Amino acid sequence: MSVIQIENVTKSYKGTILFHEAYAVIEKGKTYGIVGPNGSGKSVLFKMICGFIKPDHGSVKIHPDYRNKHTDFPQKFGIIIDRPGYIAGKTGFENLRKLADIQNLISDKDIKNTLEQVGLQPESTQKVKHYSLGMKQKLALAQAVMENQEVLLLDEPFNGLDQDSVQNIREMLLGFKKIGKTIVLTSHNKEDIDLLCDHVFQINKYQLKQIL
Numbered sequence: 143m144s145v146i147q148i149e150n151v152t153k154s155y156k157g158t159i160l161f162h163e164a165y166a167v168i169e170k171g172k173t174y175g176i177v178g179p180n181g182s183g184k185s186v187l188f189k190m191i192c193g194f195i196k197p198d199h200g201s202v203k204i205h206p207d208y209r210n211k212h213t214d215f216p217q218k219f220g221i222i223i224d225r226p227g228y229i230a231g232k233t234g235f236e237n238l239r240k241l242a243d244i245q246n247l248i249s250d251k252d253i254k255n256t257l258e259q260v261g262l263q264p265e266s267t268q269k270v271k272h273y274s275l276g277m278k279q280k281l282a283l284a285q286a287v288m289e290n291q292e293v294l295l296l297d298e299p300f301n302g303l304d305q306d307s308v309q310n311i312r313e314m315l316l317g318f319k320k321i322g323k324t325i326v327l328t329s330h331n332k333e334d335i336d337l338l339c340d341h342v343f344q345i346n347k348y349q350l351k352q353i354l
C-alpha cells in the first residue's frame with residue numbers, strides 16, 4: 143500500500159526550479175532516504191507532503207487512511223521539518239505536554255518515557271532557551287515520535303547529535319522500522335542512509351531518482 147504518491151510535481155521559487163514533473167511512491171512499512179545537496183528541495187518536498195505548501199503543478203496524494211478530514215496535514219504523521227518553535231521559557235517536558243494537549247492522546251508518563259528514549263532527562267527543570275543544539279534536536283525527535291505515529295517524516299534527524307546519541311537514535315529508528323512504521327528521512331551522512339533505508343531517492347535534475 144502506498145502511503146504517499148508524488149505525481150508529476152513541479153515546484154519553483156522565483157524562477158529557481160526545485161522539482162520538474164517529479165514522481166515518487168512511499169510504501170507503507172518501508173524506510174526511505176531522500177538525498178541531495180543543500181538547497182535541492184528536500185525540506186520543500188517534506189512541506190509539500192505535509193500540505194504546508196502546494197506544488198505549482200501535479201499532486202501529492204496521501205492514502206485515505208492518513209488523510210485528515212479537517213486539515214491538509216495528514217493524520218498519524220510525526221514530523222521534523224526545520225526547527226519546531228518551542229516556548230523558550232518552558233522545560234522540554236512542558237513544551238511536549240503543550241503539543242500533546244492538542245490531541246490529548248498521551249499521558250505525562252508517555253511523554254517522559256519518550257524524553258528518556260531520545261536521551262533527555264524527563265524531570266529536568268532546565269528551560270529550552272538554555273538547551274544546546276543537540277538537546278533541541280532530541281526534543282524535536284521526541285515531539286515527532288511521542289504519539290507513536292505510524293509515519294515519520296524526519297528532515298535531518300541526526301543534526302547536531304554526538305556519536306552516542308546518533309547511535310541511540312539510529313537504534314530507536316531501527317526499532318520503529320521493525321514494528322512496521324513508515325519512515326522518510328533526509329541525511330547528509332551516507333552511513334545513516336545505508337544503515338537505515340530500504341530505498342533511496344536522490345534529487346537530481348529536478349527529479350526524484352530512485353537509486354536504491
Ligand SMILES: Nc1ncnc2c1ncn2[C@@H]1O[C@H](COP(=O)(O)OP(=O)(O)OP(=O)(O)O)[C@@H](O)[C@H]1O
Nearest residue numbers: 155156158160178179180181182183184185186187
Ligand atoms: N518560502 C520560500 N520562498 C522562497 N524560496 C524558498 C522558500 N522555501 C524554500 N526556498 C528555496 O528553495 C530551495 C530549497 O530549499 P530546501 O530547504 O528545501 O533545501 P534542502 O534540500 O532541504 O537543503 P539543506 O540540505 O540545506 O537542508 C532553497 O534555495 C530555498 O532558499
